[in-house]
Amino acid sequence: MTTEPRPTNPTNLTTLGQRGRAFLGLIWPYAARILLGSAFIFASVLKIGAPTEMASTIAGYRLLPDVLTPIFAHFLPSLEFWVGLSILIGSFHFRRAGALLCALMLVVFMLAAAQGLVRGLDFDCGCFGFESGRPDFFFFVRDLVLLLAAISVYRSGGGRKTST
């Protein structure tokens, strides 16, 4: 029999760093999923019952034509809800699809906020509820963290393939 050492075997992890990395590797997909999914569901629940405020917030970005504003006022919170739900409790493929849509939305949100700041508009972010203020540095940090989580869920599927 060969007695070749297998350094990739989790039982052979000796140093704290190796154990730590293995632990992070185990929980990170779940942490990313829970973070992303709950953030999107939380944001959607705050917005879904107030389409008029949502329309005002969207209009504040001065990006969409007036015809599309009320449609998006209903559609965006709904999409956030289903995307959040897919990431949180969806099957493997639903989680990946949700993460892809999520990343797309986060990029669009960041671009929309950036154009508003560049044009010097005085607008409301509407990120988590209304009257949440003009997007600031923290907004971009938060969106980037969520974007990283979305990319990781998209790449890994956020956990085991056969789980529900």
Add this chain to the structure above:
Amino acid sequence: MDSNSPSSAASPRGLSFYLAVILTLALISSGVSRLIFGPADPSGPALETNLKLIFFEDFSLMESLLSNPNTVLLDARDPRLYAIGRLPGAVSFPAEDAPSRGQTFLRSLSAGAKIVAYCSERFCPLAEELATSLLKQGASEILVFAPGYDAWSESGRPVERP
């Protein structure tokens, strides 16, 4: 697709299938939310904070506005009062017509137009009603001459009569 999972071998669906499912669910539920919570009011950016409704008292400011070609002066009173006498160059725009005529009026304005509204006297609410309605329909700044027509004509300044 994933060959090591026995259940997915029967349904080799691509990512686009799952994307379509999520988007369809979102479309359906946005329709449901429209039914439950009512349509989003398209009348515009109520939360936008750069809307301005400015009341002013100064007669000399009113005089300089009257001599400015960019000024659009609106008489918010009843058309019958407008017919008797009005500020020079004023256009009759009763406040009750604002919801129906506002959009057409705002589109007809040239760039840089300054909207000024007035009513008969200080406690007459029509100028404010007119201004609020026009702001809701997309105007960004409206001035209201608070003393109104009566104070203007009593001060001996020129008025327009038929």
